[in-house]
Amino acid sequence: MGLTGGIGSGKSAVSARLAARGAAVIDADRIAREVVAAGTLGLAAVLAEFGPDVAAPDGSLDRPALGRVVFADPAARGRLEAIVHPLIRSETQRRIAGLAPGGIAVHDIPLLVETGATGTYDLVLVVEAPCELRLSRLAERGLPREEALARMASQASDEQRRAAADLVIDNGGSLDDLDSRVAEVWGELLTRRDAKVAAG
Structure with a gap:
């Protein structure tokens, strides 16, 4: 569902x-955070696209700063989605494949x-x-x-x-x-x- x-x-x-x-709940928001966690290729791609202003001092993603950019600019949001949506889909499919049948x-x-x-x-x-x-x-x-x-x-x-x-x-x-x-x-x-x- x-x-x-x-x-x-x-x-x-x-x-x-x-x-x-x-x-069995698969949380898309949680997966979205995981695919741009520190050290991931997803985070590297986001920082390459949006620059250091969306990085926190510890090198992780500054989600509020990124939100202010992408929710004010549909084109920027589209660029972000092009990076993260394929990563989210891939991880979601992996988790669905691991679910027990009949649940x-x-x-x-x-x-x-x-x-x-x-x-x-x-x-x-x-x-x-x-x-x-x-x-x-x-x-x-x-x-x-x-x-x-x-x-x-x-x-x-x-x-x-x-x-x-x-x-x-x-x-x-x-x-x-x-x-x-x-x-x-x-x-x-x-x-x-x-x-x-x-x-x-």
């Missing part, structure tokens, strides 16, 4: 709850709709939350409102994500509400998994 949603919508909260129920795999991928990859999944789950709530969550993480709005503007709209969704979770309420909705979705996933296994 592909799991997606806009920044601040609460994908991580949903993926954690699915993992607790037994799903439920959840690929937590923020840019699923933007990359046109919705057709590669058995189903797509979209997590939603109201814009102001998302901005509030991002502010709690230390992301200034203008930067948060720029990142939101660079992503697909709620309408575009909803059009690609097989299932939607509204994460604008309480944690109890979220738990209940995840339980419903998990039941749906088990039903679909069993039907697929039965069909051979």
Whole structure:
């Protein structure tokens, strides 16, 4: 299953709850960090493209500095994606190949709709939350409102994500509400998994 949603919508909260129920979660954001970690060819390529201003004093990637560049400039974001997306795809495929058959795999991928990859999944789950709530969550993480709005503007709209969704979770309420909705979705996933296994 592909799991997606806009920044601040609460994908991580949903993926954690699915993992607790037994799903194998592959986190695209985590892989994206790993492929540009210190000492990797990915980091070397990013620094070669964007220069020393996006390097931290210890030589690692200064992600906030890079974010300020690429989320303000679509062309720069395209150059970054051309470097990291092939690395992310390769590592994701490696991890999927290592999963046990018959399980439920959840690929937590923020840019699923933007990359046109919705057709590669058995189903797509979209997590939603109201814009102001998302901005509030991002502010709690230390992301200034203008930067948060720029990142939101660079992503697909709620309408575009909803059009690609097989299932939607509204994460604008309480944690109890979220738990209940995840339980419903998990039941749906088990039903679909069993039907697929039965069909051979």
